[in-house]
Amino acid sequence: MRYSRALIPTVKEDPSDASNVSHVLLTRGGYIRRVGAGMYDFLPLGLRVLRKIEAVVREEMDRAGALEILMPALLPAEYFKETGRWDRFGDTLLRLKDRKGGEYLLGPTHEEIVTDIARREIRSHRDLPKNLYQIQSKFRDEPRPRGGLLRCREFLMKDAYSFDANEEGAKQSYELMRKAYCRIFDRMGLTYRMVAADSGAMGGSTSAEFQVLADSGEDAIVACKACSYAANVEVATVAAPSSAVVGVQDKRGEEVHTPGHGSIEDVTKFLGVTPRAMLKSLLYVAETNVVMAVVRGDHEVNEIRLARELGVSEVFLASEADVRRSTGAAVGFAGPVGFKGRIVIDRAAAAVKGAVTGANKTDYHVVGVEHGRDFDAQVVDIRLAMTGDACPQCGAVGGLVSYKGIEAGHIFILGTHYADAMGATYLDEAQKKKSLVMGCYGIGVSRLVATTIEQHNDENGIRWPMSIAPYHLHLVTLGKDAPLIEAAEDIYDALWARGVEVLWDDRDERPGVKFKDADLIGVPLRVTIGAKGLAAGHIELKPRAESDPKKAEFIPLADAVERIAAAVSAGKG
């Protein structure tokens, strides 16, 4: 593609509405434009990247034996009513009506539709296993779209659904997908972790998230340095504390005046104790009851684990009014000693001797408190795992490390939930009717465009991995003399003939403009042809990853095509 004929509207200034790197660079590099909240145009460059990612995903899905189909994005409501998700999905579902008042939705995911295919077309155990997938636009009325392509209301997703005769078969299908997913993310050059995750409300028995590590990620995960353990903090467990933390020993249950010091940070400074020696008491509303959750001062409550321990589906942090009502004190002064109500305490907090905690009296704390001696509470595992914690799997002390991740893929074994709800059955060898056992496997294709940039960028722009770059090579010509243009045309044609996708900046622009745009766009290899070099019989090759412009490699004109083609195929991996 000749730049002069392309549509690559690069922008010098950061767009005002972009808050993360990928959104800024995709906009500045002329890849995407915002149409509305959570809706984007893919301009030519953006679409090329999207198609490259699709191609990688498609190749690996096909390699794993999955069969590509295409289901509609516009769906009749009846299918979602059949499984109850018409109601359960709530406001996230984009609903619409046709001229006759019939109810429809834009598909947020396609379990119902694919299960309908299965119940109509799969009848015998001989038809199994099957794995059907599609790459299709999905629609979700997100409460808050954000991050450019990272969280959209319309986005492109690859969703696959496996059908097996039994749980054992489903596990094999799941394992195939797990391997395919690893291949996909490896090929894209991403640094990621496969983590244990919350199976969600859909009743999945086995599931894993593929989290691409990036500081801008919305998900928190922990992984062990010493073994394979990795989990979303929502489900991560922590090895029980091996030794007690000792705080203030010479006092027992003494009240101290701590005027205006309600936060852990304030109190530790004011009293000269460490956060580890404090008990942080948080009040939660579980259904209609107020429950106190106590964790160590340097720990955070894992609300998902807390809800499970309490046997409810979710918990909410109590309002200021609820806190005052149940403790008789302002927020910041709650404590387990003398608290009237249910108390649960994290194992680590229960092991603190001589702790400092709130006195349930505004502006007062108690010093020298101990679980079991000064108050009673149910001991549970309710804290968020964090860097430095012991690994729950191998026990390595300080083995866990926290990361931020972007969820790029999620694989589940669903069991017979949908098959049961929709009557998707098959006949086994004994002619017995049985429910199909399903799995589902998603990859956020459009999200991956942004996710990759979150991991591959520098101060000058994007640095695409070769496998999904919009072009393999960015050819920059400096000058417009006939011999130079002819040399460029020869190389350009020869490279395309060799399968190298070349973007040729043939614009009548100053060198600085061309170099800046090249860095911003982020094509992995750059070749510069200048008058001086050409006179000396060479061109210049520089990888985008090399930030020092002086490190460019000079290549004799005669070897150029061969060398570049080799560099491209090497980069393709």
Added chain:
RNA sequence: CGGGGAGUAGCACAGCCUGGUAGUGCGCCAGCUUUGGGAGCUGGAUGUCGUCGGUUCGAAUCCGGCCUCCCCGACCA
């Protein structure tokens, strides 16, 4: 849904407090000069000031309703 912020030229923003008919930079167009890391000079084009209503002789500016967008939180296969 709670809290905060913003809608003025293609983009980024100033002007608003203290009402008098719109400006800067980038980009765009033309010319001259320039040409290895976002050039210089000269000239030029471009605005329903988000929208509806109110106050006023007069509204980008003051007041009210609505819409949209962004950020933090909540939410989230």
